[in-house]
Amino acid sequence: MKLGPQYKICKRLGSSIFEKCQTRRFALSKERSLENARKNRRRGRGGSDYSRQLIEKQKLRLSYGLTERQFSTYVSKALESKVNPQETLFSSLESRLDAIAYRMGIAPTRRAARQLVSHGHLLVNGKRITIPSYHVSVNDVISVREGSRQTGLFEGLTEKLKEFRMPSWVQFDASTKEGVLATPPVFSDQDTAADIGAVFEFYTR
Numbered sequence: 050m051k052l053g054p055q056y057k058i059c060k061r062l063g064s065s066i067f068e069k070c071q072t073r074r075f076a077l078s079k080e081r082s083l084e085n086a087r088k089n090r091r092r093g094r095g096g097s098d099y100s101r102q103l104i105e106k107q108k109l110r111l112s113y114g115l116t117e118r119q120f121s122t123y124v125s126k127a128l129e130s131k132v133n134p135q136e137t138l139f140s141s142l143e144s145r146l147d148a149i150a151y152r153m154g155i156a157p158t159r160r161a162a163r164q165l166v167s168h169g170h171l172l173v174n175g176k177r178i179t180i181p182s183y184h185v186s187v188n189d190v191i192s193v194r195e196g197s198r199q200t201g202l203f204e205g206l207t208e209k210l211k212e213f214r215m216p217s218w219v220q221f222d223a224s225t226k227e228g229v230l231a232t233p234p235v236f237s238d239q240d241t242a243a244d245i246g247a248v249f250e251f252y253t254r
Contacts, residue, residue, distance in 0.1 A: 098250075099251075099254070101247060102247045102248070102251035102254070103251060105243040105245075105247035105248050105251070106120075106243070106247070106248045106251045109241070109242055109243040109245065109248055112243070113142055113145070113148065113159065114147075114159060114181075119182070121252070123138060123141050123142060124138060124248065124252050125252075127141065127249075128249070128252070128253070133236075134249055135236055135245045135246065135249070136236040138245060138248075138249075139234060139236040139241065139245065140233050140236070141184075143218075143234035143240075144186075144230070144233070145182050145183065145184065145185070146166050146171065146173065146178055146180070146181060146182070146183040146185055146191070147159065147162040147163040147166050147181035147182070148162070149185050149191055149219060149230060150162040150166060150191065152215060152216055153191065153215060153219050153221035154206075154209065154213040154215060154221065155171070155193065155203075155206070155221070155228075162181075163181040165202065166178065166179060166180070166181045166183070167179055167181060169194065169197075170193060170194050170197040170200075170202065171192070171193060171194065172191070172192045172193075172194055173185060173189055174189055174190050175190075175192075177194060185230050186230065187230055187231070187232060187233060188229060188230065188231075189229065189230050190227060190228070191221075191227070191228050191229065192225075192226060192227040192228070193226040193227075198226055203226065206223050206226070207223040207224065210223045216234070216235070216240060217231075217232065217235060218230060218231055218232045218233065218234045218235055219231060
């Protein structure tokens with residue numbers, strides 16, 4: 050999926066979208082952009098509801114690395130469900146194999162998690178899966194493939210996970226390099242990169 054200039058996207062949506070933006074250089078560049086934005090607001094050029102909703106939609110879509118078509122499909126299914134749409138959308142996105150790998154701390158970023166899956170480093174219930182969007186069910190066992198365990202990708206994983214905070218719905222044992230989706234992902238504003246309510250406003254306007 051072609052994304053375009055990552056600095057430009059991060060300035061609009063936030064540095065958490067790409068690891069490239071999590072640097073001092075980007076922080077300084079963003080501060081200059083914010084100062085220009087403040088000047089524009091003082092001149093009466095404020096943002097609209099549509100603009101806010103679009104930004105939130107793009108933040109959520111890009112943080113999961115989805116195309117517009119893929120993301121709109123997730124949203125449509127959530128809106129059609131008979132339970133809370135926000136909870137449904139969040140659970141669907143977080144049940145992806147790449148999202149589970151990221152939440153377990155196996156990969157430092159969502160993008161890195163997508164690459165781990167695509168390159169076949171992870172197993173689900175002993176089966177090699179190479180599709181990042183693969184839906185993980187409760188009690189499915191996620192493990193690092195035996196042939197991948199000694200690679201640099203997982204070097205120092207035990208130490209890294211000592212201070213890593215996993216959400217309540219996943220468990221992972223660094224010593225065995227094996228984990229499980231313990232419960233369905235639980236929606237929380239703290240665990241999302243965007244305002245999901247605004248995302249639904251965008252699609253139902």
